[in-house]
Amino acid sequence: MKILMTGNEAIARGAYEAGVTVASAYPGTPSTEIMENFSQYEGVHSEWAVNEKVACEVAAGASIRGARTFAAMKHVGLNVAADGFMSYAYHVTNGGFVLITADEPNMHSSQNEQDNRYFALFGKTALIEPSDSQECLDFMKEAFEISEKYETPVLYRVTTRTCHSKSIVSIGERIVPPIKNYVKDPRKNLMVPANSRARHPEIEDIRLAGLREYSNNCALNRIEYNNKALDNAPSIGIITSGIAYQYAKEVMGDNASYLKIGFVNPLPDKMIREFASKVDKLYIIEENDPFIETQIKAMGIECIGKEVFPICGEYSPELLREVLLGVKPSCTYETKLQAPARPPVLCAGCPHRGLFFELGKYKNKAYLSGDIGCYTLGAMNPLNALDSTICMGGAITGAHGFEKANEIANDKSMKCFALIGDSTFFHSGITGLINSTYNNSAITTIILDNSITGMTGHQENPGTGKTVNGQPAPVVDIISLCHACGIKKENLLVVDPYDIKATREALKKGYEATEPFVIVTKRECALLKPIIKKRANMKSIVDPEKCRSCKACLRCGCPALMFEGKTRIDNDACNGCGVCVQICPFDAIEKVGE
Ligand SMILES: Cc1ncc(C[n+]2csc(CCOP(=O)(O)OP(=O)(O)O)c2C)c(N)n1
Known part of the structure; x- marks a missing residue:
């Protein structure tokens, strides 16, 4: 069956189909709808945790018990969860464990623009990054396979546009693998110094080596060669991941070849070398930090990245078109009208x-x-x-x-x-x-x-x-x-x-x-x-006879208040909270409908 889904809905569906039985999350844009959707499915335990550290550790506990599990959070949530994540990264993962981080290029609702891909490098875990809703579902299922096969947490990174954009998704059946046995084994689950010291080399030599091999041979990473040259210019190759892949394809189409990386840590080094050797000019297009680019440059491969593409803010097809083709964005609609600025504001009636x-x-x-x-x-x-x-x-x-x-x-x-x-x-x-x-x-x-x-x-x-x-x-x-x-x-x-x-x-x-x-x-x-319903008829109204146009009421910043020579109150927005009534020095506002 095919359904139009946001990335977040598809992630929830992917987790469900993969047989996740326990999931914990703390809300935060752009991740919130993952748990809101997952909690609608039958036969799962889902919960709002009190914070992201708690969510991560709840998922770790379920994973140790042998269940497939995920924790979801916004990017800064991973700072809160980092202690649990970095330590659980040393364990031998039992039930598949996926930590979903929803990053926010351009900070639509965040205080910073941190690029959480570094957490996978830092924690020595697998890292997956989907580019559309179908991949959100498919990669989620694959994430659990990887987690269990390579005994590793999987960091699953999405960004705002992948989370919130809708595209067609083929959904499948839920298959719940039996919850694995829990066998007491301190070397796997008790990271005291003696055990951690033994575990660290295993992570370097066995886990990461295995994941690197996987990265070079998996379907999540793919090369798309296109022969069509751009104005007989040297052939262009683009290494990209996440939503940037969609933008690059939209702008360059088959005028470039692509190495699309869906499995981002460890990088597919062999594929990268092969791809780089086949193109004349190599671009690395990734939002935020030069995570992929720095590693490719460290491999001694010549490429162009943040010299021309910005580190700050979100990418768009317009931005890539300008950088890659020198085409300035053209405005299709022009008007002399200026929309008034609408800064964020506490709602009318906000307590x-x-x-x-x-x-x-x-x-x-x-x-x-x-x-x-x-x-x-x-x-x-x-x-x-x-x-x-x-x-x-x-x-x-x-x-x-x-x-x-x-x-x-x-x-x-x-x-x-x-x-x-x-x-x-x-x-x-x-x-x-x-x-x-x-x-x-x-x-x-x-x-x-x-x-x-x-x-x-x-x-x-x-x-x-x-x-x-x-x-x-x-x-x-x-x-x-x-x-x-x-x-x-x-x-x-x-x-x-x-x-x-x-x-x-x-x-x-x-x-x-x-x-x-x-x-x-x-x-x-x-x-x-229930509050909207309860207060539906409660309003504050201005008596224009009494209003002296002093504007004292406007100092409370309520968006229901307007000044048109005298104060007027938007009847639809007002809920009769009465704050302006109490502020007015001339008793010109009264509450009605209580
Ligand atoms: C570490 C972290 N997690 C999640 C968020 C997303 N977030 C921003 S405000 C907020 C909740 C605020 O709720 P509350 O404290 O009850 O205040 P209210 O908005 O209801 O006034 C959340 C979850 C964040 N900014 N940082």
Whole structure:
């Protein structure tokens, strides 16, 4: 049967057909839909892990037991999972183990553009990179064969365009190989120094040698020779992988020959030498870093890569056409109209808005240490209420470090606030909170609990009471957790961020606190389906007679508010959260439909 599928849907299907029985993932663009799709299949255990390290180790445990398993994450997730991944890479893999990393050239939703192919080189594992949805499915199945045959983890790298583009896929049957026996054997599974020392040479001499041989002979790597010369110019050869292969083919068609690499680590050295010897001019086309190119140059082969193709950002057919053929992109449609800029913004009715509106008042006398989630948008105009954001879980730890440096500098001019969402708190905020109470840090942590993992599109988490399949799950209570982390009863406040006065008072207490202090702002995400339904008739409306055009309400940055001589509220966008009602100094806005 043939179906139109995104790469992520096809990866999930491939895992299902390959007989995966246990899978764990933490959401993150562009990987999220892999688990969302996989969890729809019957007869599998799928789960949202609390973070990527957990997902990787859950998969490692299932693999040791003999099951086929995968962990999925976005590229920066592999930094979190790296300890487990690098160590499990020394084990003798039992059940097939695949770690899917979804990288993000051009950082559409990420803080960096790291190229995770290096993790395979670093961890001495196999690396696979598909170029379209059919390959996403087929390569997934092959990944499990490789993992079990060569007793290695397989790093499976995709990028945004492969994950999210749709193409036709032939789907097949699910075949579940029997779960392998688990035989106790410390030399395979207990990496203490004596065992690791014995294992390392095996990885170099047996695993990597076997994989290199495989790489030179497998169907994942293929040469496509084309004889048609380009204007009688010397013959062009292109070595490429991933989505860049599609772009190169679109631009050069049969005016070039290709070595398409789907099995990327170890590289097919013999194929590369043979291909290079047959063409006059050799290009290496790969997004992000010169991962393939550097290794080919180290083989002493002359080629052109990052001298002409950029390291930064995403490739496109237009970009390759310009570099390879000197053809500038032509605009097919011209207009003098300028679309207004639409910077990212907290949604209308977002519960984070009230907090940031009040917190912004402290920006000159506080360090506002942010984290990663919808609330990172608190940094944007007009709220401007964040100083920094490092990585997931970095808010509390960063605020603690800032505070300790403040103490040494005897600088009392800035109170330290840490801001973190509920999912991020479970992900890696808890350890930071324990660290800050243990080390007696007078920081105030604000946990923005909107009862969902908002930014990545509403995934359940340990605080929501549901599993990835929507099944009931125990609720991990954030408040008890904070107390268990060392926050005293009197140093914890829970507040509704729709209530501006209560939020203001809580922040004042947090600002004045001299001990580790926590404020939990509790209000569900406005886009949760039951909340949309519940608040469907709740609106805020402006009385134009009373509106004095002072624009005070606009300072909360709500996209439902417009100014047309006077404030007007978009009835469709507004959910009657009432933040603007409380801000208006002239009582010109009122709530209706409650
Ligand atoms: C290491 C890592 N994993 C995953 C992500 C993707 N990601 C960005 S924000 C976010 C979740 C934020 O949820 P929450 O903390 O509940 O805040 P909300 O967006 O709901 O306000 C995730 C999973 C990431 N940026 N980094």
